[in-house]
Amino acid sequence: MKETPQKISEKQTQTADTFGYKWAKLDTFESEASLNRAREWLFERYCGGKPEIREQWFADGPKTILDAGCGAAMSAMLLFDGYLADNHFIGVDISDAVFVAKERFEKEGLPGEFHKSDLLNAPVPDNSVDIIFSEGVLHHTDSVRNAIISLSTKLKSGGKFMFYVYAKKSPMREYSDDYIREQLVPMNNDEAWDALKPLTKLGIALGKLDITIDVPEDIELLGIKKGPQNLQRLLYWHFCKMYYDPNLTMEEMNHINFDWFRPLNCIRSTPEEIQAYCREAGLHIDTMDVQEAGITILATRE
Numbered sequence: 001m002k003e004t005p006q007k008i009s010e011k012q013t014q015t016a017d018t019f020g021y022k023w024a025k026l027d028t029f030e031s032e033a034s035l036n037r038a039r040e041w042l043f044e045r046y047c048g049g050k051p052e053i054r055e056q057w058f059a060d061g062p063k064t065i066l067d068a069g070c071g072a073a074m075s076a077m078l079l080f081d082g083y084l085a086d087n088h089f090i091g092v093d094i095s096d097a098v099f100v101a102k103e104r105f106e107k108e109g110l111p112g113e114f115h116k117s118d119l120l121n122a123p124v125p126d127n128s129v130d131i132i133f134s135e136g137v138l139h140h141t142d143s144v145r146n147a148i149i150s151l152s153t154k155l156k157s158g159g160k161f162m163f164y165v166y167a168k169k170s171p172m173r174e175y176s177d178d179y180i181r182e183q184l185v186p187m188n189n190d191e192a193w194d195a196l197k198p199l200t201k202l203g204i205a206l207g208k209l210d211i212t213i214d215v216p217e218d219i220e221l222l223g224i225k226k227g228p229q230n231l232q233r234l235l236y237w238h239f240c241k242m243y244y245d246p247n248l249t250m251e252e253m254n255h256i257n258f259d260w261f262r263p264l265n266c267i268r269s270t271p272e273e274i275q276a277y278c279r280e281a282g283l284h285i286d287t288m289d290v291q292e293a294g295i296t297i298l299a300t301r302e
Contacts, residue, residue: 008118012094015140015263020096021189022262023072028255030074033247039078042135045289045296046079046162054083057160063130064088068119068151068163069137073101076133077108084110090129091115092122120150129154134163136294139267145277152281155301161283164296168268170223170238177241180261192262193254200254203242206232237292271295 008016022028029035047053057063065084067076070091077084084105089112091101098116105112115123119134119141132151141147144165155161168174180199184192211231218226224238232244243256260266271290274297278285283299290296 008094009142011264012118012142015265016095018095018189018258018263019071019093019140022255022258023074023095023097023100025255026072026100028251029072031249031252034252035074035078037245037247038074042075042079045164045291046298048287054080057131058083058087062087064090064128065131065133066122066124066129066151066154067091067101068122068132068134069093069140070101070114071095071097071137073104073112075135077104077110079133079135084112089113090124092117092119092124094118119147122151122154124154126153127156130156130159132159132161132163134161136164136166138163139165139269140263140265141267142265144267144269144274145280148274148277148283149281152283152301157301159301160286161299161301162297164294165274166266166268167290167292167294168270169292172222172239173237173241174268176239177261177266180240181264181266184262185264189262193258196257196261197250197254199240199242200250200257203232203236203244203253203257204250206235206242207244207246269295 043049043051065080065087067073067089070076070093073091076089076091091098091112091114093101093116098114102112102114117123119137132155134151138144138147152161169177184195187195209231212228213231213234214228215224215226218224222238236242241257241260243253245253271288274295275285278297278299282302284302285297285299287298288295
C-alpha cells in the first residue's frame with residue numbers, strides 16, 4: 001500500500017472522509033441482495049445486460065486495469081469478477097476506503113496494487129493503462145472535466161475509459177438535494193447517518209404503499225412527464241431522493257441515501273457536457289447509457 005502526499009480542497013477532504021466512513025460499514029452493502037442489485041445495474045449499463053461482452057475487453061491478453069476511485073472495490077469486483085486473477089489491477093482512492101479494498105482483495109485471494117491518492121495525482125505513468133474504470137467517482141472530484149482529461153492521459157492509445165457520473169435532475173429535486181446536503185454540513189458522519197434515517201423510512205413507507213397515479217399532462221416547469229407513475233418514484237425523481245428497494249434492509253437503503261447527500265462534492269452533468277469533456281480528452285464514445293440517475297460511458301482513447 002502506497003500513500004501519495006496531497007494538497008486537496010476542503011470539499012475534497014470532506015468527501016474523502018465521507019467515503020472512508022461509508023465503505024467501512026461493510027454490513028450496509030455486502031449482503032447478497034445488495035450485491036445482486038449492484039451487479040445487475042453494472043451489467044445493464046456497461047454490457048447492455050450481456051455479461052459475455054466482457055470477454056471482448058480481455059480478448060487479446062492480460063490488461064492493466066485502473067480503478068480510479070475504487071472505494072471498497074465493490075463495483076470492480078462485481079463487474080470484473082472472473083477476470084481479476086489474470087490481469088493487473090490498480091486501485092486508487094483518496095479515502096481510507098482503499099484499505100478496505102485491499103483487505104477485500106486479500107480475502108478473496110486476488111492480486112492487486114493499491115494507492116491512497118487524489119485521482120488527479122494518481123501515481124500511475126501516462127500511456128500505461130488498458131482500462132480505466134471509475135464507477136460513480138468523477139462527480140465527487142472538484143471538476144468532472146478535469147478528472148476526465150487528467151485520467152485519460154493514463155490510457156494507452158486504444159485503451160478503454162469506463163465511467164458513470166450523476167445526471168442533472170428536475171429543478172425541485174436539484175434544490176432539495178443541495179438543501180439537505182447543506183443541512184448535514186455541521187454534523188459528523190454518525191450524526192449525518194442518523195439524520196437521514198427518517199428520510200429513508202419515509203421512502204420505505206411510500207414504497208410499501210405501491211400507489212400508481214396518472215399525471216394528466218406534461219409539467220414542463222418541473223420536468224415531469226404525463227402518464228402513470230409510481231408515487232414513490234415520482235417523488236424520488238422530481239422532489240427528494242428517498243431510496244426504496246423492497247429487497248434491501250433499512251440500513252442498506254440509508255447507505256444509498258448517505259452516499260448521495262453526505263459528500264460536498266456532488267456534481268451533476270448533462271449528456272452534452274460529458275460528450276464535450278470526452279472530445280477534449282481525446283476520447284471516442286463507444287456507448288453512452290443515459291438514465292435519470294446518471295450517465296454511463298464506455299469510450300476509447302484515440
